[in-house]
Amino acid sequence: MLSSAQKASYDQNGFLMVEDVVTPDQLKRMQDVTAGLIEASRHISQSDDVYDLDKGHSAETPRLTRIKLPHKRDPVYHEVLTQSGVTQVLNDLLGPDTTLITSKLNTKAPGGGAAVEWHQDWAFYPHTNDDLLAFGLLLEDVEEDNGPLMVIPGTHKGPVLSHHANGVFCGAIDPDDPLFEPEKAVTLTGKAGSMSVHHARVLHGSAPNVSDRARKILFFEVAKADAWPILGASSYIHALGQRRFWDDLQDRTITGQPCLTPRLENVPVTMPLPPAKDNTSIFKMQESGGAKSAFT
Structure with a gap:
């Protein structure tokens, strides 16, 4: 899927944009399922295991920041991860053995949908090596x-900056x-159907959505199979016990x-310790932890 030039660019810069990684049918099915999930959120009045609600x-007027673990909400999301151009790019960059860390569908509502402050994914879940990346499927x-x-x-390729405050x-x-x-951003x-790729240590963020259109991006965060999480990071896996973890x-x-x-x-x-008062999502973590905004 990726050319040698694209691989070299990813190695040097830590990110890529790849076009047309899913079929038109897969894209349409994901769009329809996502619209249905947003429609169902009308009946939700507070964030839960599926939805992170935005202000307002x-x-x-349903306004979401995120649909959590979309690959567990509908098979089409998992299909795209395992049977599409996404899968080919994954294997091109990480090799044949790969593990999902998490997934999320950031919907960023129109008219001021929440910003994500600048951060490095690595700070949230350090592993034994840094062959980790995130896909952002538009x-x-x-x-x-x-x-x-x-x-x-x-x-x-540089330092991991401090992600602590107060x-x-x-x-x-x-x-x-x-x-x-930030001037280098x-x-x-x-x-739609294109995909960003960024290394887990690349600094990234996103400003509020000031348009009249939602910004729907499906994120998969992935590791090479020989990268193992370090105990103490924020993840449900540490509470599973050995048998359930293996499953x-x-x-x-x-x-x-x-x-x-x-x-x-x-x-x-x-x-990433001690935790912020509310670490149930990056939005709540940044807010309750007193993160200083780069977008105000």
């Missing part, structure tokens, strides 16, 4: 005004950090086989 959500066209993802090229892990960097260089826009690992294997010999590399690790 109501039955008349379910609708994404343009400059509806809160596109922004990345800073090359930061995957003595807790707030899930965002301080925009006054001297190592933060690249905006990732594209047509869960089978469910999260995307391609190939689980790896029982973690590869240990000299990677920078600061544990």
